[in-house]
Amino acid sequence: AQRVTQPEKLLSVFKGAPVELKCNYSYSGSPELFWYVQYSRQRLQLLLRHISRESIKGFTADLNKGETSFHLKKPFAQEEDSAMYYCALRGISGNTPLVFGKGTRLSVIA
């Protein structure tokens, strides 16, 4: 069975502090992992995907197959990073849909 677990519902950090949003997954096979972000009153949008190995808005995420994790990190949080963050996975083959974790609300305090 495929499952995405985000253990924290809410994460509050001070501006300038490091951020780590945790994501663990279970999947029988090789999944694609994603982080999506939803800012207040906006639609869900892609933040980054593991195969791109890129840094978006200062965020990075490394896929750790041994620990089945895909934690999202940023060294210095900004107020504009406050949002809901969803970890998601999808099978590589075919038209498989995204499966989402429950999300973590990040609140950056000035």
Place this chain on the structure above:
Amino acid sequence: GAVVSQHPSRVICKSGTSVKIECRSLDFQATTMFWYRQFPKQSLMLMATSNEGSKATYEQGVEKDKFLINHASLTLSTLTVTSAHPEDSSFYICSARPTGGIRNEQFFGPGTRLTVL
């Protein structure tokens, strides 16, 4: 960039009526669209995969006769909630994947908030 629209953005209806929600890909074609449901402060739960020209694939526990999906063209999928009841009140979000897209990315609509009285 790829844009997905939904109409209406908000709908309030009486119990027992049917409600149709449209999902359109505005600047790309989408053979496959997805319908999600989101309860307050909860995650997106996949309801069904909508395939152009064929029957939708429903997730376990989702009643296909309750949630009718029609994907009649490469830019439009509709979700009809039949005989709606208060427990159907939720936020419905569609997502579309560009046909032949290199990155296989899913783009999301803004969602439709359904309130059944």
